[in-house]
Amino acid sequence: MTGNRAALTINAMVNNSKKITAIFAALADPTRRRILVRLSNSGDRPVTALAKPFRISLPAISRHLSVLEKARLIQRRREGRVHVIHVRAAGFKPAQDWLAQCAAAWDFSFDKLDQLLRNEQRKEDQDEVRAKHQR
Amino acid sequence: MKSELSISGNRLQITRVFEAPRRLVFRWWTQAEQLQQWSSCEAATKCEIAMDFRVGGSFTQKMHLLVNGEACEFSMTGTYDEIIEPERIVYHANFGHVVTRVIVEFYDEGKGTKVVLTHQGCPDEFFSKTVSQGSMESLDRLEALLASQAVAAPL
Numbered sequence: 001m002t003g004n005r006a007a008l009t010i011n012a013m014v015n016n017s018k019k020i021t022a023i024f025a026a027l028a029d030p031t032r033r034r035i036l037v038r039l040s041n042s043g044d045r046p047v048t049a050l051a052k053p054f055r056i057s058l059p060a061i062s063r064h065l066s067v068l069e070k071a072r073l074i075q076r077r078r079e080g081r082v083h084v085i086h087v088r089a090a091g092f093k094p095a096q097d098w099l100a101q102c103a104a105a106w107d108f109s110f111d112k113l114d115q116l117l118r119n120e121q122r123k124e125d126q127d128e129v130r131a132k133h134q135r
Numbered sequence: 136m137k138s139e140l141s142i143s144g145n146r147l148q149i150t151r152v153f154e155a156p157r158r159l160v161f162r163w164w165t166q167a168e169q170l171q172q173w174s175s176c177e178a179a180t181k182c183e184i185a186m187d188f189r190v191g192g193s194f195t196q197k198m199h200l201l202v203n204g205e206a207c208e209f210s211m212t213g214t215y216d217e218i219i220e221p222e223r224i225v226y227h228a229n230f231g232h233v234v235t236r237v238i239v240e241f242y243d244e245g246k247g248t249k250v251v252l253t254h255q256g257c258p259d260e261f262f263s264k265t266v267s268q269g270s271m272e273s274l275d276r277l278e279a280l281l282a283s284q285a286v287a288a289p290l
Contacts, residue, residue, distance in 0.1 A: 099147050102235075102254055107138045110151045110250075112173035113163055114137075117155040 019072070023095045026071035031056070032064050036073065039087045047083045147254040157241050160248040161221035164239065167194075180206075190218055194226075213237075 175182035186194035217225035
């Protein structure tokens, strides 16, 4: 990775920190996850239709929707008097990228650990051979 | 990428087989002097770790990075929740914006050791349902990122 890419990646991590917090916080609630799954399965829904299968009040659903909206995981549009909710797939990207960075960093670290372990093993093997010769 | 990666349900799992016995592999996780030698990222010029390796003990990892010729730092902290030698280490890590629970498991695999590292930071169904609904595009992207990127290693 070049210095430039590293800069971009690290800046992205810092700049995205608020976004990522909002996304993980939004997803931490099971009702909100069910709302997202429902929207993903059945496409855009009006708020009232979305609320139906959940045994909670409309104001409670509204509160959940506003958390999801602030995390930019959904979008609301008006069709006359009806609010229609739409999932923003792109909204998940910062969290996905964050996980990708975690995985990439581990892989890089594991390469180094692998090398260190090989060196250590080689040294142990040599010590063993030397010990045998001395006997 | 030599590690195996899987994202399912609420977790990110990275599996790697090392050609060394379990007690040796485990030892590299237990001391700062040893961890410092491998746990960092490509942009890191120096990695400082202070750790109290016991249940309830905490650790900090500070990385000095050289980015575009400019020095900068990246820090993270964590606390050990469970330590079973030489089988299992559980801790939670705080990245400032995200807290994840990390489970590291060590298994015998022939003469070597299989390390299974699990990050639980994202809630259930996040990736398996909502994201995968979108398309496989996100996973392709992830693979591309993995092939090309390495950044601050989350200890």
